[in-house]
Amino acid sequence: LRRYDSEYLWHPFTQMSEWENAENLIITRGEGSYIIDSDGNRYLDGVAAIWTNVHGHCRREINEAVKEQVDRLEHSTLLGLSNDRAALLAKRLIDIAPPGLAKVFYSDNGSTAVEIGVKMAFQYQQQTGNTQKQKFIRFDNAYHGDTVGSMSVGGIAIYHEVYAPLLFPTIKAPSPYCYRCPLSPEGDCHSCGLLCLQELERLMKEHAHELAGLVIEPSVQGAGGMIVQPPGFVKGVRELCDRYDVLMIADEVAVGFGRTGAMFACGKEGVTPDIMAISKGISAGYLPLAATLTTRKVYDAFWGAYSELKTFFHGHTFTGNPIACAAALASLDLFETDRLLERLPEKIDYIQDRLQRLMEVTHVGDVRQEGMIAGIELVRDRHSREPYHWEERVGVRVCLEARKHGLFLRPLGNVIVVFPPLSISLDELAILMDGIEASIRSVTE
Numbered sequence: 410l411r412r413y414d415s416e417y418l419w420h421p422f423t424q425m426s427e428w429e430n431a432e433n434l435i436i437t438r439g440e441g442s443y444i445i446d447s448d449g450n451r452y453l454d455g456v457a458a459i460w461t462n463v464h465g466h467c468r469r470e471i472n473e474a475v476k477e478q479v480d481r482l483e484h485s486t487l488l489g490l491s492n493d494r495a496a497l498l499a500k501r502l503i504d505i506a507p508p509g510l511a512k513v514f515y516s517d518n519g520s521t522a523v524e525i526g527v528k529m530a531f532q533y534q535q536q537t538g539n540t541q542k543q544k545f546i547r548f549d550n551a552y553h554g555d556t557v558g559s560m561s562v563g564g565i566a567i568y569h570e571v572y573a574p575l576l577f578p579t580i581k582a583p584s585p586y587c588y589r590c591p592l593s594p595e596g597d598c599h600s601c602g603l604l605c606l607q608e609l610e611r612l613m614k615e616h617a618h619e620l621a622g623l624v625i626e627p628s629v630q631g632a633g634g635m636i637v638q639p640p641g642f643v644k645g646v647r648e649l650c651d652r653y654d655v656l657m658i659a660d661e662v663a664v665g666f667g668r669t670g671a672m673f674a675c676g677k678e679g680v681t682p683d684i685m686a687i688s689k690g691i692s693a694g695y696l697p698l699a700a701t702l703t704t705r706k707v708y709d710a711f712w713g714a715y716s717e718l719k720t721f722f723h724g725h726t727f728t729g730n731p732i733a734c735a736a737a738l739a740s741l742d743l744f745e746t747d748r749l750l751e752r753l754p755e756k757i758d759y760i761q762d763r764l765q766r767l768m769e770v771t772h773v774g775d776v777r778q779e780g781m782i783a784g785i786e787l788v789r790d791r792h793s794r795e796p797y798h799w800e801e802r803v804g805v806r807v808c809l810e811a812r813k814h815g816l817f818l819r820p821l822g823n824v825i826v827v828f829p830p831l832s833i834s835l836d837e838l839a840i841l842m843d844g845i846e847a848s849i850r851s852v853t854e
């Protein structure tokens with residue numbers, strides 16, 4: 410198996426994790442919070458299969474829903490037809506989404522869900538007489554995916570600089586990163602009066618005439634390093650979008666479906682974006698599924714028939730796949746029957762306690778948390794906040810060390826990520842946090 414893997418498989422971001430691949434685990438089974446490799450070793454899944462498996466692995470109820478659906482209808486199309494699962498799920502999604510979102514456009518991965526949002530916003534402005542409004546605000550440290558459109562609105566150079574000539578022009582805004590604030594290096598964000606919002610307002614005022622939309626990961630920038638935004642930021646962004654007539658596109662691909670402790674991060678902030686992209690947790694990690702939700706106001710600008718330019722020219726083959734939608738419906742049922750969100754606060758508190766303890770470790774510079782997401786930033790020197798050089802691969806080394814403790818983790822540079830299944834038990838969380846602490850100590854001390 411290992412030979413097939415190394416000989417035939419092209420892994421994502423290979424060059425970035427080359428030496429990690431030397432020890433690739435081949436996962437053959439999943440069970441609750443654990444993944445099991447081809448040698449029978451069990452690992453607690455600290456990243457929920459890249460931020461998807463809200464109910465852990467192989468949940469019986471979802472397995473059964475998927476099996477039943479396979480026997481009924483495996484695929485159809487939403488182009489000129491509908492299917493029962495896609496329609497039922499659309500209704501359920503609108504019921505739980507921030508109020509005001511009214512329409513669901515399906516796709517099958519997070520990058521595309523964002524890209525669809527960008528296309529919608531662009532075309533909406535064109536069709537409502539704002540033909541000058543063609544540009545987008547993007548944030549530093551933002552990650553929205555790997556397609557050309559979603560890269561264009563991203564803010565992490567390493568992911569897209571090689572493709573720069575292919576990307577469309579945007580306006581980049583500083584994002585709040587309180588530990589390394591680009592605007593007030595000494596201040597902390599809670600007393601700085603949200604300088605990042607002030608800077609955003611300056612940019613939006615200057616460019617309002619040409620701005621179609623703004624793309625934001627609300628509450629937490631995930632791939633940027635689990636960077637938690639200060640209170641009031643998301644609401645402030647919403648207000649600025651209203652003031653300057655800019656469509657707010659919220660990328661809830663990572664933070665949606667309970668991650669922040671609420672169903673959606675925007676909902677937690679009392680904000681309704683104009684467009685919301687969701688994926689990952691939507692089908693609980695079972696099948697590729699994504700959706701872009703929007704308001705009736707946006708939808709109503711797209712009334713054209715196929716031959717007319719007002720049509721939204723977008724439609725994927727696997728859009729609204731009934732097996733994926735069946736998994737998503739079963740997952741939403743489990744949110745209710747397991748009372749998943751109601752049971753999160755004690756887990757969130759537990760993570761918070763353990764993060765406080767981690768601040769005693771010499772090379773832990775910053776710990777940040779929003780609900781069931783945490784980032785632990787490792788630094789060479791905690792007083793100067795000097796980072797480790799990327800070549801030292803401290804994050805990767807900690808995650809490899811964690812395997813010896815029976816954990817599977819993935820770092821984001823020097824940030825250790827805590828992103829377990831929402832269904833994780835308190836005992837399992839203790840194992841996770843013990844293993845993280847021990848691994849950080851053994852690599853850095």
Ligand code: PMP
Binds near residue numbers: 662663689
């Ligand atoms: N947006 C965010 C916030 C993400 O975290 C990700 C994936 N990590 C994406 C978009 C892209 O999703 P996908 O990998 O499914 O294309």
